[in-house]
Amino acid sequence: MNRWAWLQKKKKQTKNGHQQVKTHGTDVFFSSSLDSNLEQLQNILGNNPDIAIRRFYINVYKVNAAVVFIKGLADKEQIHEQILKSIMLELQMRECYVKEDRATGSDIKEIIKDHVITLTDVEENNKIEDCVMEVLNGDTALLIDNVDTSLLLGTKKWPSRQIEEPITEATVRGAREGFVENILVNMSLIRKRIRDPHLVLDKYTIGRRSQTPVMVAYIKDITNDSIIQEVKKRLEKIDIDQIPESGIIEQFIEDDFLSPFPQLLTTERPDKVASGLLEGRVAILVDGTPFVLLLPVTITSMLQGPEDYYERWFVGTLIRFMRFGAAIVSLFGPSLYVALVSYHPGLIPTDLVISIAGSREGVPFPTIVEALLMEITIEILREAGVRLPKPIGQTVGIVGGLVIGEAAVTAGLVSPMMVIVVAVTAISSFSLPQYGAAIAIRILRFGMMLSAAVLGLFGIIMFAMAITIHLVKLKSFGVDYTSPFVPYQFNDWKDAILRLPYSVIKERPEMLKPKDSTRIK
Amino acid sequence: MRRIKKSIMTCCCISILFMGGCWDRIDIEDMGLACGVGVDYQESSAKRLTPEFTIQFVVPKVLAGENGGGGSQAEPFQNLTMDESSLFEAGREASTVTSRSPNYAHLKVLVISKEAAQSINLLQLLNFFFRDHEIRRTVHVLISEEKASEILSIKGTKDPVPALKLLSITENMEKKTAKMPPILSLGDFSEKMSASSSFLVQKVQKFKEGVQIIGAAVIKGNTQKMIGELNEDETFGINCITGEAKAGAVTGVDKETDKIISYEIDRLKSSIKSKVNGEDISYTVNINTEGRLSEDWIPKSDAFNEKFIRNAEKQVEREFMRLMEAGLAKTQKELKVDVAGFGESLRINQPKVWKKVKKNWEERFPEASIDINVKVKIRQFQTQGRKMNK
Structure with a gap:
């Protein structure tokens, strides 16, 4: 039983314990009556300054009407041009539509809906609750006296940032577009890349209070149904008041919340999402954040960047090799140093032993204390640099790296060799394309250092074995995390550590069990 | 219940990690890096022979340089000489003198004085080195003309640590010279000792201000003591027979002009063929070598002329013969030991005969007749062919 299932089971038990009271009545x-309708809406929406209720009079039919919308979310220009102007001015001019003075309310509604309003989204609705929801989403409700339905007019225009280059995943080659906080724009960025009618965007609304739109995107005839079902099942179980970021959803639907490894991939790049979808993955878009979740993932996808594919194959392969090396260095670097220096000096070449011993002369701490001191300092520096505005952040980097490092060496607190080890480790960890994976490795590095300090190389091996055992057990939405290595899928090796030419990778990844596996014919 | 059991198990597993408690941890700067040791023989009044044990430590602070600061005249090494009834005890005794107890993981050179090697059974003497887990099997073994402690205190200017300097000289054998036998590691030493076969050890001696590794000490397999030594020519000859002379210069003399011709070995192959005729064992040694003409003092020499080259080859061959005969005369006839692998050849080619003679091989070996054929081929004469002094 994986941890996710366990958590769900616990939740169910607690739910059964407390009888949940649903507030939704009939x-x-x-x-x-227009007045009572407006009063009801006003009651629900409250007396807030951003709620606009504009009453007006339809002269031709001699009835009162009103539009209700949220300032800022609805497009004022559209309301003005396509709704108010049409009804108040143009209807009067087009006399042919005036049948008789005794037109019924539904007649008026039909005429306005079919002949007057020049918007694309027009919907009838008779439930107040639903109407309120849509208004809060940015639509405009048109209420007419003597009509017992409202017309919901699509005037959504959510405030949105310009499309910019993704900051966390910049590439030398590749699209400069990044997702924004507006889910409508994000959807269009994906659709723009996959003009395939089989691309499905399933809408969910998560967050009892925030009512955040969430989209599950996949390609109907590629993605394996079991993955889609699993995602939907898990999404439906989320019952929370607010979803501020996709990270919340990630934490709710991941398989193992105790694992340091990310089981979903987050990305700001539409091109990455598009190619993920075409490989048979599922994407989850959340309104209010540029970070899109891509799943399922395996350990190899943690070390792959979009440029691996955009560059020619051997460039991609070499860069990928380098990245794997960097991951290993950033995981094992300081712990190997600690183990070798304090337990196995015989394994270091003699000349190096002499210079390490010489440089450690007069350092008051044992190697592990020295290593932890430097590693923690660098973590603090990194954290400080991230929060600060860019120009200051750079200064902090320089001050931290140069001044503190140099001063610590001169003061005899740490040895110069340690500074090199820590610097190389830090740089290696920056070279990982996935922030989540880099964090996982950073966490594990400390565990590794401690076990190296306690048991030397033996400790490192034990810890590495523990990590391996955990990884082999870990699953991401039914796909083994260590694929394609541990469930042995040799076909996928073409695009795991290596990135062979496209003429060789003709199939979609086997580990995702796609319905249609032909990529290249 | 199951959960409690599980958590107890987990706690036990985790506590194992910490109960180990860094038991082997010793920081690199807190130990004495022994890079060379010397063994001398101390005349003692007691009945037992007392070896004198010299440990050479590196002082990394001085060697690593810039961190040391002011004391530029400080020695980068420190020698410690202890005499105790066993080498192991002497090593432990070193901890009473120095704050950093010796660590032998980086031991590079073991120097045994000639005096010790001649009077003490080496298998016993070196038992400590074969046994200790820290000591590598790759430690180079040398035998010194003078006292080992003396050799270990002669410092060079470029390689300030004597042991490391000795180490790099021994490594020249493979590239530049054949006037010393091939490097003998502690592992080889123990192997040869266990097989009771005789062998050569590189020999180190004082040379002006510094040290020189030249010639060989002969260790006899039966007695496991040093029984004699070879000079540089004899060593060279034996190296040729064993095929170990991979580099080195041979200088022949031109008969006509009485001027020298110097040849540098580039490639050398030797094959020892044994032949058994009743009780007689005879050998044919074929040496094929290719190399360069590196120097000649013959006026009007012309390397473009085939005849000159052939003549030069012949002169060099003569010199090769002389060296090898000298080497054989010394080892086979005088010292009566087989250090060039004649027995091995017999073992491979005539195993039945070998089984019979194995026991008293070194008594039989001096009677064996050995034929030597040398074939020298001068492949190139480098950048000058003809002297232009017409």
Whole structure:
């Protein structure tokens, strides 16, 4: 039983314990009186300054009407041009539509809906609750006296940032577009890349209070159904008041919350999401954040960057090799140094032993204390640099790296060799394309250092074995985390550590069990 | 219940990690890096022979340089000489003198004085080195003309640590010279000792201000003591027979002009063929070597002329013969030991005969007749062919 299932089971038990009281009673419908309808809406929406209720009079039919919308979320220009202007001015001019003075409310509604309003999204709705939801989403509700339904007019125009280059995943070659906080724009960025009718975007609304739109994207005839079902099942179980970022969803649906390894991939790059979808993965878009979740993932995807594919194959392969090396250095670097220096000096070449011993002369701490001191300092520096505005952040980097490092050496607190080890480790960990993976390795590095300090190389081996055991057990949405190595899928090796030419990788990854595996014909 | 059991198990597993408690931890700067040791023989009044044990430590602070600061005249090494009834005890005794007890993981050179090697059974003397787990099997063994402690205190200017300097000289054998026998590691030493076969050890001696590794000490397999030594020519000859002379210069004399011709070995192959005729064992040694003409003092020499080259080859061959005969005369006839692998050849080619003679091989060996054929081929004459003094 994986940890996710366990957690769900626990939750179920607690749910059964406390009888959940649902506040939703019977649905309330619109009445035919405009005043009472407006009063109801006003009651629900409250007396807030961003809620606009504009009453007006339709001269031709001699009825009162009103539009209700949220300032800022609805497009004022559209309301003005396509709704108010059409009804108040143009309807009067087009006399042919005036049948008779005794037109019924539904007639008026039909005429306005079919002949007057020049918007694409027009919907009828008779439940007050639903109407409120849509208004809060940015639509405009048109209420007419003597009509017991509201017309919901699509005037959404959410405030949105310009599309910019993704900051966390910049590439030398590749698209400069990044996702923004607006889910509508994000959807269009994906659709723009996959003009395939089989691309499905399933809408969910998560967050009892925030009502955040969440989209599950996949390609109907590629992605394996079991993955889609699993994602949907887990998403439906989320019951929280607010989803501020996709990270919340990630934490709710990941398989093992005790694992240091990320079981979903987060990305700001639409091109990455598009190629992920075409490999048979599922993407989850969340409104309000540029970070899109991509799943399932395996350990190899943690070390792959989009440029591996955009560059020619041997460039991609070599860079990938380098990255694997960097990952190993950043995981084992300081711990190997600690183990070799304090337990196995015989394994270091003699000349190096002499210079290490010479440089450690007069350092008051044992190697592990020295290593922890430097590693923690660098973590603090990194954390400080991330929060500060860019120009200051750089200064902090220089001050931290040069001044503190140099001063610590001169003061005899640490040995110069340690500074090199820590610097190389830090740089290696920066070279990993996935922030989540880099963090996992950073955490594990400390565990590794401690076990190296306690048991030397033996400790390192034990810890590495523990990590391996954990990795082999870990799954991401039914896909083994260590694929394609541990469930042995040799076909996927072409694009795991190596990135062979496209003429060789003709199939989609086997580990995702796609319905249609032909990529290249 | 299961959960409690599980958590107890986990706690036990974790505590194992910490109960180990860094038991082997010793920081690199807190130990004495022994890079060379010397063994001398101390005349003692007691009945037992007392070896004198010299340990050479590196002082990394001085060697690593810039961190040392002011004391530029400080020695980068420190020699410690202890005499105790056993080498092991002497090593432990060193901890009473120095704050950093010796660590032998980086031991490079073991120097045994001639006096010790001649009077003490080496298998016994070196038992400590074969046994200790820290000491590598790759430690180079040398036998010194003078006292080992003396050799270990002669410092060079470029390689300030004597032991490391000795180490790099021994490594020249493979590239530049054949006037010393091949490097003998502690592992080889123990192997040869166990097989009771005789062998050569590089020999080190004082040379002006410094040291020189030249010639060989002969260790007899039966007695496991040093029984004699070879000079540089004899060593060279034996190296040729064993095929170990991979580099080195041979200087022949031109008969006509009485001027020298110097040849540098580039490639050398030797094959020892044994032949058994009743009780008689005879050998043919074929040496094929290719190399360069590196120097000649013959006026009007012309390397473009085939005849000159052939003549030069012949003169060099003569010199090769002389060296090898000298080497054989010394080892086979005088010292009566087989250090060039004649027995091995017999073992491979005539195993039945070898089984019979194995026991008293070194008594039989001096009677064996040995034929030597040398074939020298001068492949190139480098950048000058003809002297232009017409």
